[in-house]
Amino acid sequence: MKKSLQEGSHIKIVYPEQKDILLLQQASVLITLFAEMGLMIEQTVETLSAMAAQGLLALAIDETNLVVGSAAITVHYPGGVSEFGGWAVLQQHQKTGVGKELLIGLLKKTKAKKIIAFGNHNSTPIFLKMGGKVLDQKSLHPDAFVPCLTCNCKGKEKLQGGQKCVDTIVDLTPIIKQQKKGKV
Numbered sequence: 001m002k003k004s005l006q007e008g009s010h011i012k013i014v015y016p017e018q019k020d021i022l023l024l025q026q027a028s029v030l031i032t033l034f035a036e037m038g039l040m041i042e043q044t045v046e047t048l049s050a051m052a053a054q055g056l057l058a059l060a061i062d063e064t065n066l067v068v069g070s071a072a073i074t075v076h077y078p079g080g081v082s083e084f085g086g087w088a089v090l091q092q093h094q095k096t097g098v099g100k101e102l103l104i105g106l107l108k109k110t111k112a113k114k115i116i117a118f119g120n121h122n123s124t125p126i127f128l129k130m131g132g133k134v135l136d137q138k139s140l141h142p143d144a145f146v147p148c149l150t151c152n153c154k155g156k157e158k159l160q161g162g163q164k165c166v167d168t169i170v171d172l173t174p175i176i177k178q179q180k181k182g183k184v
């Protein structure tokens with residue numbers, strides 16, 4: 001596998017447990033920062049705790065245990081589809097490999113048959129570069145769009161008929177195959 005984190009980085013990836021309240025609280029604050037910008041859905045400490053209980057919350061922490069990045073398998077839909085989300089890296093740590101390390105780490109851990117993500121202008125180019133494939137919104141279970149009701153995203157009023165979300169929905173499952181071949 002290509003080395004993701006920059007050489008000499010003091011950042012490490014951890015998978016917190018429910019008892020790691022300080023980490024869960026920081027992750028919730030980090031995600032809220034980006035949720036308020038309309039880039040993702042908020043995650044409470046309780047929802048993050050449930051993800052942590054399944055080992056499906058990944059956090060990037062620095063040497064002082066400050067959370068600088070997060071990613072999670074946030075939802076499981078009927079039919080074996082899981083959603084990757086809460087993908088956030090503090091601006092000063094972006095483009096140093098932290099985001100990719102969080103994504104690849106989680107994809108390795110999950111046993112879901114299919115993983116999808118709601119990609120925005122930041123994440124969609126990365127998903128596609130890594131081998132993700134764009135999905136038709138109609139192929140998703142209606143439950144996938146329930147969080148859209150409370151999302152702060154911009155541009156909802158411009159949605160075409162039948163479209164429920166401003167994001168591009170991407171199938172991340174091909175990335176798992178690429179990763180197994182050591183290509184990402």
Ligand SMILES: CC(C)(COP(=O)(O)OP(=O)(O)OC[C@H]1O[C@@H](n2cnc3c(N)ncnc32)[C@H](O)[C@@H]1OP(=O)(O)O)[C@@H](O)C(=O)NCCC(=O)NCCS
Binds near residue numbers: 101122
């Ligand atoms: C999306 C995000 C998590 C990515 O994290 P990151 O730490 O900056 O990403 P990385 O440094 O690991 O980069 C991963 C790869 O994507 C590439 N990349 C990064 N930003 C890119 C962009 N805007 N366009 C194309 N490629 C990009 C990097 O070059 C790297 O590829 P490489 O390994 O081939 O060099 C981060 O930008 C972020 O927190 N954005 C704000 C919140 C957000 O919009 N999250 C997405 C919600 S769906």
